[in-house]
Amino acid sequence: MRISADGHIHGDADESAFERAEALLVGAVGTAVLDHIVERSPRLRWIHSASAGVDRIATPALRTRELLLTNARGVFSRPIAEYVVMMSLAVARRLPALLELQRERTWQPLRGRELAELTVAIIGFGSIGIEVARLLEPFGCRILATRRHSERGSGAAGVELRPLEALHDVLRESDVVVVAAPLTEETAGLIGAEELAAMREDAWLINIARGRLIDELALRRALENGWIGGAVLDVFAEEPLSPESPLYRTPNLVITPHTSWASDRVIERSVDLFVENLRRHRAGEPLRNVVDLEAGY
Numbered sequence: 417m418r419i420s421a422d423g424h425i426h427g428d429a430d431e432s433a434f435e436r437a438e439a440l441l442v443g444a445v446g447t448a449v450l451d452h453i454v455e456r457s458p459r460l461r462w463i464h465s466a467s468a469g470v471d472r473i474a475t476p477a478l479r480t481r482e483l484l485l486t487n488a489r490g491v492f493s494r495p496i497a498e499y500v501v502m503m504s505l506a507v508a509r510r511l512p513a514l515l516e517l518q519r520e521r522t523w524q525p526l527r528g529r530e531l532a533e534l535t536v537a538i539i540g541f542g543s544i545g546i547e548v549a550r551l552l553e554p555f556g557c558r559i560l561a562t563r564r565h566s567e568r569g570s571g572a573a574g575v576e577l578r579p580l581e582a583l584h585d586v587l588r589e590s591d592v593v594v595v596a597a598p599l600t601e602e603t604a605g606l607i608g609a610e611e612l613a614a615m616r617e618d619a620w621l622i623n624i625a626r627g628r629l630i631d632e633l634a635l636r637r638a639l640e641n642g643w644i645g646g647a648v649l650d651v652f653a654e655e656p657l658s659p660e661s662p663l664y665r666t667p668n669l670v671i672t673p674h675t676s677w678a679s680d681r682v683i684e685r686s687v688d689l690f691v692e693n694l695r696r697h698r699a700g701e702p703l704r705n706v707v708d709l710e711a712g713y
Contacts (some may be wrong), residue, residue, distance in 0.1 A: 435459065439697060441690055442466060442473055451477040464690055468492055468544070469626060470707050472601040478709075485707040488545045491685045492677040497547035499676035503648045504552070506593050507620045508534060512646065512670060526711040532556035537590035538651040538688050539606070540597025540625060541577065542713065548594060549575050560586050564571055564711075575684055581614075587614040592622065599626035600712035624676045627652035635665040636666050 434456040443466045454477045465473050465487040497540050509528035517524050534557045538545040541563040549559050562580045578586055597603050609633040646668035693703045
């Protein structure tokens with residue numbers, strides 16, 4: 417059975433499929449479509465999100481029914497962490513400036529920095545943030561991290577864990593700031609004008625989480641006025657990013673099309689996780705990756 421974005425059913429299944437369904441695997445469907453499916457599925461008990469973020473899935477209809485929600489936490493951590501390492505190295509070795517010199521056919525050797533010299537901040541220290549720290553650790557850089565509950569331990573060796581209330585202090589100390597927090601009502605707009613002003617003038621911002629965590633207008637102004645060194649965005653408030661978006665013309669901004677998560681292993685891990693949870697569901701065992709709907713992750 418396939419459900420299109422407008423909520424129509426395609427394939428051999430009919431309306432009774434919803435009436436019999438106890439579990440639902442959700443990919444890229446709109447909120448209205450998901451609510452429509454939930455309303456038509458009286459036996460539904462569990463929804464599994466094929467993505468790690470659940471900001472589009474934890475709808476009022478799901479909350480009213482008190483349905484169990486699980487997500488793909490951990491499935492995408494490795495490729496996203498590798499993307500962050502790649503971009504951190506690119507920033508340290510001044511790759512964006514070197515590519516610009518190539519376009520200009522200008523021979524001008526630039527002095528880079530070693531990662532061991534840098535302080536990297538990870539804003540949001542869940543499964544992705546922990547994997548970023550693990551891959552960065554051998555480079556010898558100082559790693560700071562913020563998390564809502566900093567008292568629960570770091571989850572990675574050598575990480576200086578701070579409460580989210582210390583965000584501005586963390587930003588002031590960091591050369592590279594990685595945004596890896598979940599999108600909730602509390603974290604929307606987490607990085608705004610004040611936070612960007614707190615960053616160092618040569619610091620870079622990397623966002624691999626959700627576009628709405630960052631005030632894009634404030635970021636454009638910060639980059640255009642040289643308040644920070646640069647930014648790498650893989651996610652945006654509206655996707656796909658319009659060809660007319662002023663972000664494409666913003667200086668010192670590297671844009672990638674929400675591709676940090678993609679790798680040849682992702683589908684395999686996604687299927688393995690869902691199948692394991694399906695087995696647990698049938699056996700009456702606790703499911704993996706249960707989402708706290710109050711916290712939003």
